[in-house]
Amino acid sequence: METLIEFFSFEYPNIKYVVFGTILLSISSAVVGCFTFIKKKSLVGDVVSHAVLPGICISFLASGSKDPFLLIIGAFVSGWISIVVMDAITRNTKIKEDAATGLALSVFFGIGILLMTYIQHSGNASQSGLDTFLFGKAAALIGVDLLAFSIIAVIVLVVVFLFYKEFKLISFDPQFAKVIGLPIRRLEIILTSVTVLAVVTGIQAVGVVLMAAMLITPAAAARFWTNRLSKMLIIASVFGAFSGISGAFISYSTPSMPTGPWMVMVLSIIALFSFFFAPGKGIVINQWRRFKIQRQLLEENLLKTFFKIGESNNDYFREIETNDIGLARTFSTGQLTKGLRKLNANGYVEKVGNAWRLSKEGHDKGKRITRLHRLWELYLTKYLRIAPDHVHEDADTIEHVITPELESRLEQLLNYPTADPHDSTIPSRN
């Protein structure tokens, strides 16, 4: 707790720098990442982050200095070239996009490693520290770097803000954007440049490999919470900023812990949580919804079966043995035991010894489902001219979802019928 207060009071200017820098970085890469995510080119970030290495080395070899702005220019250029190469390979050959991606990534990185080791072995004293580009050094951000970061991050954010509508269009529907006369090529170039810029700066904080996560993970997590791009950008930025602060805090409270990997760890935990539990799209929520629908189907099908057996015997409230239910309609043993237990608990059927008896509520519900089933069958034969022996399955599905309003309209349309195409009586409304 004490560390927490100490951390957030920003007593040490260094903490302020680190926190400020990582937040800016996280937000700008999260925002850019949303667009690459929508274009289904998330891994471009990974490629660029590996491909900047040769650029950094060449610009160091050419200038002999580690001026962050010069290195960033070199990185920017080689990041751009990697994207061009990747596009050329996919466009001109039969090689698929993922292979082209992997190829561009690893070959550029290989060249970078070759150059970097060449520089390291060349005995140039000023080269030390060049390899922070590989693994990042978020915890050691200093004045000059921070200035470079902030400027670039702000540029990235401003450009995205200015071109928001255009970027949105070319990401979702490039064909349409073209038709309405947007300069697609120029916009694509701007968007790619912004992406490369975000990657180039981010690398210095979290390193080559984890940079991909800074782009992809916030966007992927945010996607599970909303369907609107504007909200997605905000949510992704919040996730990014939060991970930036937590990463900085963790490495502050436990000095041996690296900032970059922890930022990614926090982001990943947020993302995993979103994948599973986000309302509407989460895996757990979806499975639960499916489970509930399946249970509803089972219950309604059972009640319908009860009703039909009762109908054929002209006695809806007689005791029916479990076996007889299975004879009337196929249920697995598990379905039968589980479904009947549930119906019993909800008061739709009562257990009498080894047999079951419909209750008043159960009877009404079974009656309604049967009614809907037969109404729909009649509708299909009458209005869609489907043969009577082909309508059962369709009706079996839709009977569970017809609303009372739809029921009334069907009734009206069919002129309050009393018999379905198979001459069974359509039970009256309760």
Place this chain on the structure above:
Amino acid sequence: MIGDAISHSVLPGIVIAFLLVGSLESAWMIIGAGLLGVLTTFLIEFFHQKGKLQTDASIGVTFTWLFALGVILVTYYAGNAHIDQDCILHGEIAYVPIDLMYDDAGNAIGPKAVIVLSVVLVVILLFIGIFYKELFITTFDPDFANAIGISSSKWHYLLMGLVSLTTVASFESVGAILVVALLIAPASAAYLITQDLKWMLLLSSFFGIVSSILGYWLSYLLDGSIAGAMVTISGVIFGICYLVTVLKK
């Protein structure tokens, strides 16, 4: 890209294997890494199918997460581990002859990496030789394979298991990322030139051999990383094949 993803995500497997066994025995590390490799493919598929997450994002999230976990574990146990992220990322093939393997009597029988990689090579060649038909059919037409009773997902996981095996066996020498280049570049170059899978296998092996030899020579010339130079050469070979096919059109 799955190869790239696996090559990164095996890191925690290696670290955990190391922590459990307490030694850098290759066999254990390969088992740990192999398990993580399969887990990675499984997670990618799981998020993609159950979570409806698009594949590229699914790959990206999964491998960066596992890699971050690996780096955190490495840093946490850095005090007593002889592994660090440098060696995992860009390996050093020049140390291979130093790390010798000994038989029971204590006589050196050869460099460890060479022995391990030879075993892996034999395993892979045997696997491809014996199951060529199954691999062929599940790769080219998984639906047909499923229809005639060959489970394409089983072969998919087996193949991915082999990919992680190769990756782990090689990463000590060339590093995780450059393994990917050696996995993709020669194969893609061969793919551009030939239509026949058998020829493609042969050609890509040939390109692999050429890149190793020329790469070694280039690194000697520049005094740089051997793995980096090998990858550079394989990139050049791909570039030549690319130009040839594009100009032919």
